[in-house]
Amino acid sequence: MRRIGIIGVGEIGRAIVLGLRHGGDTSTEVFLSPRGARTAAELAEHHAGVRVCASNQEVVDRAELVIIAVRRPDRHEALAGLRVPGDRIVVNVMAGVGHDDLRRTLGTDAPLVRAIPLPAIRERRCVTVVHPAHPEVNSLFERLGGVLPVADEAAFTVFSALTGTLTTHYAYLAALTAWAADHGIAADDAERYVRDLFQGVGRALHDQTRSLRQLAADHETPGGSNERVRTTWFDAANAAALTTVLDDLLAELR
Numbered sequence: 616m617r618r619i620g621i622i623g624v625g626e627i628g629r630a631i632v633l634g635l636r637h638g639g640d641t642s643t644e645v646f647l648s649p650r651g652a653r654t655a656a657e658l659a660e661h662h663a664g665v666r667v668c669a670s671n672q673e674v675v676d677r678a679e680l681v682i683i684a685v686r687r688p689d690r691h692e693a694l695a696g697l698r699v700p701g702d703r704i705v706v707n708v709m710a711g712v713g714h715d716d717l718r719r720t721l722g723t724d725a726p727l728v729r730a731i732p733l734p735a736i737r738e739r740r741c742v743t744v745v746h747p748a749h750p751e752v753n754s755l756f757e758r759l760g761g762v763l764p765v766a767d768e769a770a771f772t773v774f775s776a777l778t779g780t781l782t783t784h785y786a787y788l789a790a791l792t793a794w795a796a797d798h799g800i801a802a803d804d805a806e807r808y809v810r811d812l813f814q815g816v817g818r819a820l821h822d823q824t825r826s827l828r829q830l831a832a833d834h835e836t837p838g839g840s841n842e843r844v845r846t847t848w849f850d851a852a853n854a855a856a857l858t859t860v861l862d863d864l865l866a867e868l869r
């Protein structure tokens with residue numbers, strides 16, 4: 616797949632372009648929609664073979680594979696009236712927009728594949744969940760860090776709900792930093808320490824030989840401070856609240 620188009624050049628569109636160009640790879644031509652103008656112009660300026668098109672239709676016309684990365688409420692404005700020939704492959708990364716919805720909007724016979732690229736795709740460091748499996752799309756995301764095809768849209772939506780937990784993690788780290796600052800620690804020092812603490816956690820996650828439960832157990836001394844925080848803060852009520860919000864999110868995404 617040599618010609619890739621992206622409609623919606625925001626946070627995730629940019630991460631995909633950076634992933635495609637990672638390590639100086641210029642094996643693809645990239646065509647960007649004009650909206651998200653600042654990001655698109657910056658990407659085109661800094662990366663060979665990345666061009667900003669005059670319209671979303673031009674992106675479709677030039678690309679073999681078109682990634683749709685606008686926000687859900689913007690999809691009709693971005694896509695209505697586009698002519699998408701059946702020989703294109705459309706990759707839909709919009710959370711909460713199913714195949715039927717997108718096919719109605721686009722009115723095309725082209726194959727549609729849903730995908731959940733994560734921001735770390737820019738460094739080719741994360742797996743992308745896709746449905747359905749498609750050889751060209753699989754090989755694209757395999758190059759960008761790995762691909763995880765799932766059997767149906769119900770399973771896809773479970774992964775989509777998991778993705779919704781990401782910013783809570785940053786907010787949790789910010790809350791830890793704020794707590795330390797409230798106890799007289801310089802905010803910069805607190806933040807540096809919390810970042811390093813959790814970068815270590817991130818690196819440990821690369822160790823696929825240990826399960827997540829095993830990693831938790833290995834970092835915990837019986838009766839120690841980690842066990843105390845885990846059992847008193849992440850208690851049954853807190854765990855139940857997490858399950859509830861994920862269940863609610865799943866119901867809405869379906």
Ligand SMILES: NC(=O)C1=CN([C@@H]2O[C@H](COP(=O)(O)OP(=O)(O)OC[C@H]3O[C@@H](n4cnc5c(N)ncnc54)[C@H](OP(=O)(O)O)[C@@H]3O)[C@@H](O)[C@H]2O)C=CC1
Nearest residue numbers: 623624625626627650651684685686687689692693709710
């Ligand atoms: N961010 C993430 O980590 C992930 C996001 N997603 C999904 O990707 C999609 C985009 O998310 P994200 O990148 O965070 O959002 P952003 O708001 O950062 O980007 C959306 C982009 O779409 C552009 N846009 C709006 N209307 C149109 C239009 N009519 N034609 C072309 N482009 C248009 C916006 O342009 P302008 O700035 O001019 O308004 C903006 O650049 C969402 O549906 C989200 O669910 C999926 C996986 C991960």
